[in-house]
Amino acid sequence: MSAVRAAARLSVAPMMEWTTPHCRFFHRLLTRHALLYTEMVTAPAVVHGDRKRLLGYSPEEHPVALQLGGSDPVLLAEAVRIACGFGYDEINLNVGCPSDRVQNGSFGACLMREPELVARCVEAMAVASNAQGGPEITVKCRIGVDDQVPAVALRDFIATVSGAGVSRFAVHARMAWLQGLSPKENRTIPPLDYDLVRQVRAENPSLHISLNGGIDTIDAVVAHLDDGFDGVMIGRAAYHDPVRMLGQVDQRVFGAPARNINARDIIEAMVEYAARSDAPVKAIGRHMLGMFGGQHGAKIWRRTLSETMHLPEAGPHTLINAYEAMNRRAVVHA
Numbered sequence: 001m002s003a004v005r006a007a008a009r010l011s012v013a014p015m016m017e018w019t020t021p022h023c024r025f026f027h028r029l030l031t032r033h034a035l036l037y038t039e040m041v042t043a044p045a046v047v048h049g050d051r052k053r054l055l056g057y058s059p060e061e062h063p064v065a066l067q068l069g070g071s072d073p074v075l076l077a078e079a080v081r082i083a084c085g086f087g088y089d090e091i092n093l094n095v096g097c098p099s100d101r102v103q104n105g106s107f108g109a110c111l112m113r114e115p116e117l118v119a120r121c122v123e124a125m126a127v128a129s130n131a132q133g134g135p136e137i138t139v140k141c142r143i144g145v146d147d148q149v150p151a152v153a154l155r156d157f158i159a160t161v162s163g164a165g166v167s168r169f170a171v172h173a174r175m176a177w178l179q180g181l182s183p184k185e186n187r188t189i190p191p192l193d194y195d196l197v198r199q200v201r202a203e204n205p206s207l208h209i210s211l212n213g214g215i216d217t218i219d220a221v222v223a224h225l226d227d228g229f230d231g232v233m234i235g236r237a238a239y240h241d242p243v244r245m246l247g248q249v250d251q252r253v254f255g256a257p258a259r260n261i262n263a264r265d266i267i268e269a270m271v272e273y274a275a276r277s278d279a280p281v282k283a284i285g286r287h288m289l290g291m292f293g294g295q296h297g298a299k300i301w302r303r304t305l306s307e308t309m310h311l312p313e314a315g316p317h318t319l320i321n322a323y324e325a326m327n328r329r330a331v332v333h334a
């Protein structure tokens with residue numbers, strides 16, 4: 001099995017404005033093995049925009065997968081050709097995002113209706129990637145949209161797109177209702193159907209299928225893997241509660257030896273990262289607000305960091321100051 005496939009046993013989902021390079025660097029301190037996805041970047045942005053800003057990342061983030069959005073095979077192929085120069089471990093096509101902006105561009109979840117077009121896109125992407133010695137092309141999708149019948153739509157989609165050469169999918173196990181629900185509602189209201197994804201996985205033993213949607217404990221991750229899924233993808237839980245969700249996965253999901261992850265070491269590594277980054281500390285610290293979720297002092301950390309990282313005098317030291325404030329106050333109030 002390729003290294004990236006092995007890493008896909010547990011992945012952190014692509015999330016716009018959340019899974020930035022700063023966030024991924026932080027997550028990588030918590031897990032050495034999980035696969036980390038970028039935010040979605042559209043193919044036209046890659047082709048016409050500031051490539052270094054859109055595609056640049058730190059080497060420590062590997063294994064890292066780029067997610068592209070688009071529905072024009074020519075533009076997607078060109079975006080893949082450009083992205084290959086950045087050394088991503090995987091390039092993924094977004095067939096799951098329901099926002100209006102994405103629908104106007106006719107890509108994202110509405111492509112669930114157009115498996116033939118997705119097939120042409122991934123074929124063009126794979127040709128471009130192979131020509132550069134680039135990475136595997138994968139797809140993240142829903143189980144259907146609007147009035148589609150998921151048991152039919154998902155099977156058709158997977159059959160057509162895998163027929164075009166894709167052998168790894170991440171499936172967000174709920175429909176997207178494109179009329180009337182916001183993107184946020186589309187991540188909570190349509191019901192989850194893990195059974196359907198499990199059946200489709202069993203019918204396609206040669207494919208690698210990761211389950212995504214509503215998985216928010218490591219016990220649940222392990223149970224889904226034991227249940228036959230090749231991988232599990234976690235989004236919001238990893239972002240909001242990173243230490244609890246990612247701090248144990250190397251051991252529990254990848255069978256790696258236990259690592260003593262010390263909060264202070266992580267914060268110090270983030271201080272060093274912030275010191276060598278051009279970004280203001282608030283752009284880095286905002287991904288760390290959930291770091292002490294559920295632990296004693298978590299509120300003090302969150303409040304101190306969110307109040308101080310926006311100040312004009314804020315800098316890398318703001319992170320360590322917030323940690324020390326939490327320790328002092330947590331002790332006083334214990």
Ligand SMILES: Cc1cc2nc3c(=O)[nH]c(=O)nc-3n(C[C@H](O)[C@H](O)[C@H](O)COP(=O)(O)O)c2cc1C
Pocket residue numbers: 013014015016017018039040067094095096097140172187212213214215233234235236237
């Ligand atoms: C803030 C936010 C941004 C997201 N952006 C993307 C995106 O760029 N591409 C994508 O495929 N899915 C995106 N998603 C959906 C997630 O990747 C994931 O499929 C969804 O949150 C369900 O997984 P979860 O229940 O583990 O969070 C986003 C989700 C959130 C919360």
